[in-house]
Amino acid sequence: MGILDDEFRAALDALGRDSLRRHLREIGSAHAPRIEADGRQFIMLSSNNYLGLAAHPALKRAAADAIDRYGVGAGASRLIAGSLAPLHELEARIARLKRVEAALVFGSGYLANIGAITAVAGPGDVIFSDELNHASLIDGCRLSKAAIQIYRHRDVDHLAALLRESHDARRRLIVTDSVFSMDGDCAPLAEIVDLARRHRAAVMIDEAHAIGVVGPGGAGLAAKLGLEKEIDIHAGTLSKALGAYGAYIAGSSPLVDFLINRARSFIFSTGLPPAMAAAASAALNLIESDPTLIERLWDNAEYLRGELIAAGFTIAPTQTPIIPVMIGASYAAINMSAGLLERGIYVIAIRPPTVPEGTARLRVTPTAAHTRADLDEAVMAFTAAGRGLGLIS
Numbered sequence: 001m002g003i004l005d006d007e008f009r010a011a012l013d014a015l016g017r018d019s020l021r022r023h024l025r026e027i028g029s030a031h032a033p034r035i036e037a038d039g040r041q042f043i044m045l046s047s048n049n050y051l052g053l054a055a056h057p058a059l060k061r062a063a064a065d066a067i068d069r070y071g072v073g074a075g076a077s078r079l080i081a082g083s084l085a086p087l088h089e090l091e092a093r094i095a096r097l098k099r100v101e102a103a104l105v106f107g108s109g110y111l112a113n114i115g116a117i118t119a120v121a122g123p124g125d126v127i128f129s130d131e132l133n134h135a136s137l138i139d140g141c142r143l144s145k146a147a148i149q150i151y152r153h154r155d156v157d158h159l160a161a162l163l164r165e166s167h168d169a170r171r172r173l174i175v176t177d178s179v180f181s182m183d184g185d186c187a188p189l190a191e192i193v194d195l196a197r198r199h200r201a202a203v204m205i206d207e208a209h210a211i212g213v214v215g216p217g218g219a220g221l222a223a224k225l226g227l228e229k230e231i232d233i234h235a236g237t238l239s240k241a242l243g244a245y246g247a248y249i250a251g252s253s254p255l256v257d258f259l260i261n262r263a264r265s266f267i268f269s270t271g272l273p274p275a276m277a278a279a280a281s282a283a284l285n286l287i288e289s290d291p292t293l294i295e296r297l298w299d300n301a302e303y304l305r306g307e308l309i310a311a312g313f314t315i316a317p318t319q320t321p322i323i324p325v326m327i328g329a330s331y332a333a334i335n336m337s338a339g340l341l342e343r344g345i346y347v348i349a350i351r352p353p354t355v356p357e358g359t360a361r362l363r364v365t366p367t368a369a370h371t372r373a374d375l376d377e378a379v380m381a382f383t384a385a386g387r388g389l390g391l392i393s
């Protein structure tokens with residue numbers, strides 16, 4: 001028995017009492033519209049596999065080919081053991097898609113965000129951060145030792161006021177998700193860019209939930225708004241719509257060279273496995289060659305959202321395929337999730353600290369690969385579970 005085990009147990013019990021304890025659920029199949037867990041089938045509506053590419057034959061083939069040629073592991077940090085060709089191919093592709101000079105692949109979105117923020121900002125600087133930013137951005141801000149000013153969600157007036165108060169800062173960096181992961185709404189990028197120009201601040205956006213989903217060819221929200229050149233640091237993941245794993249930071253060549261020299265999560269971490277880079281490149285090929293892929297995702301989300309609203313659920317004002325079904329109390333969200341699981345629908349409750357207190361929800365995410373029959377079955381289960389718990393009439 002470990003010396004801290006009693007304290008761990010007490011902390012876990014306290015989480016359980018507040019309906020905040022988390023558990024892993026083993027699944028025994030690939031990520032697809034229907035998955036298998038505990039010997040049963042479920043319709044999966046809880047993943048970020050937006051385009052249904054995580055088990056697509058083209059990605060599997062690309063990964064297998066890369067393993068045949070380059071092996072499995074990257075050997076060491078890219079600066080030490082050399083930098084495998086599939087990563088360079090992917091970086092060139094991402095830079096083209098984002099219409100910027102260069103890109104750099106990281107081991108994950110979490111690593112990319114903390115690496116970029118801590119490289120760019122430090123003591124004497126001020127970071128302006130949306131209150132609903134992803135934890136990896138928040139942790140990057142905290143690790144940087146810069147002063148942090150948190151502005152109210154999407155509130156550009158509040159951001160402007162905070163920028164005005166910080167004129168003695170060495171550097172100013174505005175950091176925001178472009179698509180907010182738990183609400184599905186979008187950052188007011190045009191206004192943010194305008195404020196940044198007036199206050200000589202740099203802008204970093206995290207397009208984790210926008211790449212492959214929003215904008216021309218899935219290039220993201222900045223591309224949709226024609227603001228690619230106005231954003232200093234573009235972050236995004238390979239692990240959601242692109243169906244693989246890893247992440248990137250894209251922007252100017254000096255930025256990328258600087259990160260190669262200064263981003264500690266890049267320098268002191270083993271390179272991304274080449275199979276993941278090859279799979280992400282294959283995903284970008286598919287997105288380019290089949291524009292209906294993204295259309296199918298949006299059609300499915302529109303349909304499911306409409307049906308859930310018609311059934312009486314409250315959906316937060318999303319602007320993307322993320323559908324937040326608002327419940328409120330954590331225990332109620334857990335009960336609803338359990339009711340859905342019982343009926344063969346895999347949707348997990350999202351509770352604090354992932355979302356603010358009192359806003360527990362079911363984050364429902366259909367993919368391009370779901371059929372209308374999958375979605376209709378899910379709506380029937382939502383209706384039965386919601387009525388059973390008195391959440392809808």
Ligand code: PLP
Nearest residue numbers: 108109110134136181208237239
């Ligand atoms: N940024 C956002 C907005 C996210 O939702 C996530 C989710 O995982 C990440 C970053 C982290 O990416 P990764 O899963 O690749 O670490």
